[in-house]
């Protein structure tokens with residue numbers, strides 16, 4: 257048996273292909289130990305997928321690993337360098353409070369990054385303390401796992417360990433370390449770093465690595481770098497459409513928060529919209545609404561343009577030609593995003609086939625929802641369950657007319673009503689992480705050391721399309737829809 261097929265204790269089977277990149281891309285260092293680690297939440301299902309031994313990891317020694325106090329045997333942790341456009345301005349960044357323990361080779365043969373977030377200072381910390389607060393790490397755990405259950409590509413959360421130390425933010429807060437699992441942590445910002453700090457060789461090394469790791473089928477095509485750009489653009493056309501279809505607001509779509517794999521990353525001031533309003537923002541620092549719900553598809557396009565710029569020397573020998581190639585890929589992104597979104601909206605309304613009037617049917621509903629402040633998730637749930645009378649639009653003449661048109665449209669389909677309802681159930685989640693429910697769970701955990709509320713919420717969120725009766729308490733919109741209830745999203 258090859259040595260890399262032997263598991264160490266706890267099920268670790270860590271490699272570090274990332275460290276084979278030129279050394280400008282990282283700094284090897286161990287996480288900084290914390291005072292008194294206590295495991296507060298652990299994801300048994302994910303551990304099993306990773307081939308990790310849950311029971312061993314939950315022991316004191318195992319928890320010490322998830323806290324960064326002990327490095328798994330054979331692991332060579334490192335902090336990754338990257339750059340990014342933050343709210344439009346370019347800056348050098350890097351893992352300022354995270355280390356990559358390594359890449360776990362799973363029983364299914366996947367290679368997944370295991371990262372500790374909140375693991376102490378690194379050369380990229382700038383002025384920061386390298387630490388993370390418990391509330392935001394639990395929030396990342398809940399939302400990322402909910403996104404996964406919704407079928408949306410995302411980084412995952414394996415565990416949160418409370419550190420027994422305080423972190424100084426506006427006030428003193430309990431500290432924590434999150435174990436994050438990702439297809440990789442290659443970001444658009446990693447390429448921006450390569451373009452800024454390295455030469456063509458470094459860019460090429462990074463692009464080759466990204467292709468090998470995420471798009472191996474492109475290795476043999478004529479120009480794999482054009483194919484890489486296209487593939488990343490297509491993954492984001494799909495990803496952002498999925499966000500829009502469930503009402504997810506990322507909140508900080510800086511280029512360092514966009515992945516080459518097409519996974520959602522960095523659950524900072526993110527949240528799901530309650531009432532439907534494209535202008536919704538959850539981040540208090542986003543005064544201009546740059547990252548508002550309705551802007552996300554365009555912002556992803558803007559970020560893709562920054563990514564494309566880093567690849568220009570690899571796309572074609574002449575700059576003009578390279579720019580034209582990039583522009584055409586970006587145009588395809590917009591078209592593909594819209595096609596994905598439209599197909600998803602059709603499914604949300606139980607429509608199998610395409611009719612010319614669908615766009616106005618969909619647009620008409622969204623306009624009414626916006627005008628009358630309808631709850632996004634509940635609206636589509638009510639339509640799925642055939643209970644239009646339970647929506648905020650009930651009794652309105654314009655909605656009645658819309659509803660009649662929609663019913664007639666459904667009647668024109670061959671597939672029949674039962675199939676339409678099944679399609680709607682598979683496309684409209686019964687339950688999403690409603691902000692007031694997330695807040696309630698985090699308040700119980702952080703302020704009262706009670707993690708049972710969070711565990712019940714996680715269970716309700718684990719099968720969002722099941723329409724089970726146990727989920728009912730988690731589908732009630734907030735009493736006060738004007739209060740966005742997003743407070744644990746700091747750092």
Ligand SMILES: Nc1ncnc2c1ncn2[C@@H]1O[C@H](COP(=O)(O)OP(=O)(O)OP(=O)(O)O)[C@@H](O)[C@H]1O
Nearest residue numbers: 349350351352353381384385386387521522523747
């Ligand atoms: N307390 C901190 N100490 C040091 N660096 C920090 C701290 N908080 C954030 N950073 C760094 O600032 C940058 C932007 O922070 P942001 O909050 O967007 O990222 P993050 O949540 O830490 O990381 P990720 O994108 O990996 O989820 C990142 O490079 C991050 O590592």
